[in-house]
Amino acid sequence: MRPPAETDWQRLDRMVAGRVRRPGEPGFRGASTPFNKRFAATTPAGVVSVANVEDVRRAIEWARDSGVAAVARSGGHSYAGHSVNTGLVIDLSAMNTVSANGSTGLVTTAGGARMADVYAAIQPHEMAFALGNSATVGIGGLVLGGGCGATSRVFGLTADALVATTVVTADGRLLHCDANENADLFWACRGGGGGNFGINVSFTFQARPVADCSTYVLVWDRADAPKVFSALQEVVRRGPDEFAARIGVAKVGGSEAVVSAVGQHLGPASELREILDPVLAVAQPVHTRIADRTFWQAKDDLLHETAEDAFAVRTNIVTEPLPDEAVATMLSFVDSLPGSGSPDGGGAALFSWGGAINRVGRTDTAFAHRDAMFLLSMDTSWAETDEPAVVAANLRWLSELGDALSPYVSDGAFQNFMDPDLADWRTAYYGVNYPRLRKIKDRVDPDGFFTFAQSI
Ligand SMILES: Cc1cc2nc3c(=O)[nH]c(=O)nc-3n(C[C@H](O)[C@H](O)[C@H](O)COP(=O)(O)OP(=O)(O)OC[C@H]3O[C@@H](n4cnc5c(N)ncnc54)[C@H](O)[C@@H]3O)c2cc1C
Numbered sequence: 536m537r538p539p540a541e542t543d544w545q546r547l548d549r550m551v552a553g554r555v556r557r558p559g560e561p562g563f564r565g566a567s568t569p570f571n572k573r574f575a576a577t578t579p580a581g582v583v584s585v586a587n588v589e590d591v592r593r594a595i596e597w598a599r600d601s602g603v604a605a606v607a608r609s610g611g612h613s614y615a616g617h618s619v620n621t622g623l624v625i626d627l628s629a630m631n632t633v634s635a636n637g638s639t640g641l642v643t644t645a646g647g648a649r650m651a652d653v654y655a656a657i658q659p660h661e662m663a664f665a666l667g668n669s670a671t672v673g674i675g676g677l678v679l680g681g682g683c684g685a686t687s688r689v690f691g692l693t694a695d696a697l698v699a700t701t702v703v704t705a706d707g708r709l710l711h712c713d714a715n716e717n718a719d720l721f722w723a724c725r726g727g728g729g730g731n732f733g734i735n736v737s738f739t740f741q742a743r744p745v746a747d748c749s750t751y752v753l754v755w756d757r758a759d760a761p762k763v764f765s766a767l768q769e770v771v772r773r774g775p776d777e778f779a780a781r782i783g784v785a786k787v788g789g790s791e792a793v794v795s796a797v798g799q800h801l802g803p804a805s806e807l808r809e810i811l812d813p814v815l816a817v818a819q820p821v822h823t824r825i826a827d828r829t830f831w832q833a834k835d836d837l838l839h840e841t842a843e844d845a846f847a848v849r850t851n852i853v854t855e856p857l858p859d860e861a862v863a864t865m866l867s868f869v870d871s872l873p874g875s876g877s878p879d880g881g882g883a884a885l886f887s888w889g890g891a892i893n894r895v896g897r898t899d900t901a902f903a904h905r906d907a908m909f910l911l912s913m914d915t916s917w918a919e920t921d922e923p924a925v926v927a928a929n930l931r932w933l934s935e936l937g938d939a940l941s942p943y944v945s946d947g948a949f950q951n952f953m954d955p956d957l958a959d960w961r962t963a964y965y966g967v968n969y970p971r972l973r974k975i976k977d978r979v980d981p982d983g984f985f986t987f988a989q990s991i
Pocket of ligand 1: 647682
């Protein structure tokens with residue numbers, strides 16, 4: 536099929552209430568450049584910023600008729616750049632309304648809403664469900680890949696709070712999905728990964744009441760890292776579900792690595808101090824902040840935006856605390872991070888999972904990693920101006936770090952931190968659920984219209 540002519544793009548523009556942009560036009564880059572600049576060179580032939588559900592159907596119809604590959608884009612935060620291609624990007628960012636009902640706790644978002652939109656709607660009702668820690672992450676990508684947050688040990692995953700979603704499929708049908716209607720597709724939308732089955736134009740979540748809580752930031756010298764990792768993993772294992780931690784070691788440029796713990800407790804700071812006592816007893820932090828917060832202040836404390844350079848991430852599921860030898864290996868790798876022009880540097884972190892995440896069966900939703908105690912995330916970054924040799928050295932470092940830790944972790948990887956270099960991604964992301972996801976894909980998208988590098 537010949538590539539679409541200018542007149543075809545003009546026809547698409549006339550078909551939608553939203554707007555079509557071609558390369559070079561104002562707003563084109565903002566609507567298509569991926570968050571991860573590793574994929575910034577991928578330029579779509581066009582972007583359609585859709586205004587409503589009918590626009591989504593028309594954009595899909597046009598792409599099918601024109602033989603143009605299409606991908607959906609919400610927050611654009613896909614680690615693997617899966618919301619940008621060389622065909623048509625269907626930009627959902629204008630479909631960002633969120634309504635919240637304080638009596639029922641039901642929260643309905645349009646398909647392109649971002650974290651900031653969701654928080655703004657739920658805060659007046661003092662209710663929440665697990666949400667991501669960046670104001671600009673899209674709810675679409677977050678929930679479809681499971682979605683974890685600082686409240687996940689109590690509230691479960693974002694996908695665990697999903698009670699209904701509406702999907703425009705490749706043949707233009709609008710399907711309502713919940714536990715009773717299109718139940719298989721609903722199951723797939725709870726962890727089966729963004730972009731695979733259609734374009735979700737709405738999501739409804741069950742939120743729960745929230746109250747005041749506390750947060751902490753602790754920083755230690757590199758010398759204390761082995762003791763801190765050991766004690767903190769035990770703190771998480773023994774601690775209540777209300778306690779959440781991100782235990783990290785990070786290094787930037789030629790400076791020494793720094794160890795930190797950041798997190799939240801759904802209880803007062805006095806309790807939080809007691810929970811943290813065992814680690815404070817083994818190593819004195821160089822920086823300590825433990826404070827009572829409203830739930831919304833805590834959310835702001837934990838919001839995190841990086842410098843938006845290019846990056847690569849490898850993840851693994853950890854079901855038992857990492858033994859000392861694994862921590863020593865991890866620390867020595869971080870000490871030898873090659874470095875780059877990015878101020879983000881690199882490192883490794885353990886995110887506390889467990890709790891409510893583990894109380895859902897492995898096949899109850901498409902999210903299979905239900906035995907995780909921690910998510911291990913290893914990352915490195917570089918500037919777009921860095922030489923290819925710098926990029927190669929950082930990617931080699933990440934791959935060797937992952938290989939060195941593989942004896943201590945499970946083969947699972949987090950489908951929300953997609954890794955384009957992962958060979959066996961089907962099993963790693965979806966485990967036992969992959970065959971069922973594949974069957975659902977064959978049924979709702981038999982021609983594979985929604986296709987990208989790691990699509991089901
Ligand atoms: C700074 C930062 C912080 C993060 N924090 C967290 C966190 O706290 N917890 C967590 O679990 N993850 C987190 N993530 C990972 C994030 O959840 C995933 O990268 C997610 O896929 C991003 O969703 P998005 O809509 O922003 O991205 P996009 O790149 O727009 O979309 C990601 C994928 O989902 C598809 N998609 C998006 N919207 C829809 C839709 N409505 N219908 C169908 N398919 C859709 C896209 O086609 C693409 O394949 C973070 C990522 C970053 C960069």
